[in-house]
Amino acid sequence: MRDELEVHLAILKRQGLVRLWHDRRIAPGGDIRHEIDAQLESADVILLLVSPYFLASDYCYDVEMTRALARHEAGEAIVIPVILEACEWKNTPFGGLRATPEDGRPISKFGNMHDAFLQVTTDIRWAAEQLGKAEQRAMEPVDAQEVRADTSVRTSNLRLRKSFSDRDRDLFRDEAFDYAATFFENSLIELTARNPEIEYRFRRSGDDEFTVAVYVEGEKRSSCRIWLPHRDAFGGDIAYASSDTGRGGSFNDSMQIEDDGYKLGFRPLGLAYMGQQSDELLTPHGAAEYFWSVLIAPLQ
Numbered sequence: 001m002r003d004e005l006e007v008h009l010a011i012l013k014r015q016g017l018v019r020l021w022h023d024r025r026i027a028p029g030g031d032i033r034h035e036i037d038a039q040l041e042s043a044d045v046i047l048l049l050v051s052p053y054f055l056a057s058d059y060c061y062d063v064e065m066t067r068a069l070a071r072h073e074a075g076e077a078i079v080i081p082v083i084l085e086a087c088e089w090k091n092t093p094f095g096g097l098r099a100t101p102e103d104g105r106p107i108s109k110f111g112n113m114h115d116a117f118l119q120v121t122t123d124i125r126w127a128a129e130q131l132g133k134a135e136q137r138a139m140e141p142v143d144a145q146e147v148r149a150d151t152s153v154r155t156s157n158l159r160l161r162k163s164f165s166d167r168d169r170d171l172f173r174d175e176a177f178d179y180a181a182t183f184f185e186n187s188l189i190e191l192t193a194r195n196p197e198i199e200y201r202f203r204r205s206g207d208d209e210f211t212v213a214v215y216v217e218g219e220k221r222s223s224c225r226i227w228l229p230h231r232d233a234f235g236g237d238i239a240y241a242s243s244d245t246g247r248g249g250s251f252n253d254s255m256q257i258e259d260d261g262y263k264l265g266f267r268p269l270g271l272a273y274m275g276q277q278s279d280e281l282l283t284p285h286g287a288a289e290y291f292w293s294v295l296i297a298p299l300q
Contacts, residue, residue, distance in 0.1 A: 001084050001107060002049055004182055008117040009124065010175050017128040018045070040067050045078045045127050048094060051085040055092070069093055078127045082120055084108065100124075111190045114183065114285075161261045169257050172264045173237050174207075176255075176284035177228055180238070181210045183288040184226075184295075188212065191296075198299075201244075211244035212295060222298040226291060229254075236269060240291050253294060255287050 002022060012018045021043070026035050040046065046068040054060050072079040081089065081099040086106045089095060100123040101107060107116040181204060188200045191214075201213045209227035213220055223244035229236065229251075236254030255266040258281060265281025268290055282290060 001113075004113065005047075005049075005082070005117060005120060007175060007179050007182065008114075008121045012121065012125055012128065017125060017132070036064065037067075040064065040071070043077055044131050045080060045124065046071070047124075048079060048081045050081050050083050050087065050089050050099075052087045054084075055087055055089065065094065072097075078131070080123060080127060082107075111193065113186050164259050164264055169237075169264065172284075173228065173257060176266070176287060177208070177226075177238055179284045180226060180288040180291065183285070184210070184212055184292065187292060188214070203244075213244045214295070214299060216299070222295050224291070224295045238266070238287065240294065242294065253291070255282070255290075 006020060009018060009020060013020065021039050023032065023036055026032055048065060048068065068079050071077040079094065079097060081094050081097055083089060083099050083101065083104050083106045085108050101116045101119040107113055110116040185202050188202055192198050192200060197217050199215045202210065204210045211225045213223040215221065225241040225244050225246060227239055229239050229249065236256045238255040239251040240253040241250060242252045254269045257264060258267050260281055265283060266287040267281060
């Protein structure tokens with residue numbers, strides 16, 4: 001779930017609102033205790049990823065949480081409990097804090113975890129923006145703060161054109177592919193929960209491919225293979241084949257990364273929809289939804 005949360009926070013990273021850290025980023029040979037302590041002391045927002053395992057961990061509960069709450073109470077940081085799994089978290093020292101998702105509903109209880117992670121991402125965005133506003137006010141002279149009577153009076157024309165490097169495009173491609181894999185797996189879980197006659201098989205083949213097969217009363221009705229083609233191969237940036245058995249380069253549709261001068265997005269090749277395309281670039285969610293529509297069409 002931490003990895004999935006990092007995927008959802010990628011847009012905040014891309015917009016420069018947050019920089020992320022967790023203890024899996026400690027290099028081999030690093031002093032774990034020292035690096036964790038240093039990050040706890042410097043973080044502006046501290047997320048408590050709450051589960052029974054978090055509550056059972058002496059280090060997480062007695063050391064990390066205690067220090068995080070001390071900084072929160074001193075106004076030095078914002079602590080946000082993120083409720084991953086159902087547990088007795090309300091009777092803890094952080095039980096009085098406003099948790100996310102809304103009402104402290106565990107992420108594992110959502111039919112589609114993306115709905116939960118959207119709430120979490122929105123709350124973290126709010127915290128980051130509040131910190132940014134506070135920092136900006138602290139740097140202004142007193143008279144400038146007094147002039148800021150109505151912050152809604154401003155132009156909406158603030159977009160600036162930017163260029164994107166090969167690294168930007170590679171990271172965008174990798175994050176979008178991981179998002180699509182999670183999107184498909186969660187959607188399949190929900191599909192079978194709502195339709196008992198349906199079963200599925202989801203297989204992840206390394207970091208660059210996954211396959212799906214959907215069965216109705218044991219009969220395969222739809223399947224697909226989604227993968228990252230080699231850069232010198234034909235098939236766009238993310239390729240889709242309407243079969244889970246092939247291993248060649250043949251595909252039925254694909255996504256190409258483009259930019260509109262302001263952001264990166266996906267342009268579908270459009271074979272699945274007879275060339276019908278929109279001028280608007282697709283987000284990673286939109287690209288995953290597009291491919292999902294192709295997979296589920298035979299069932300509908």
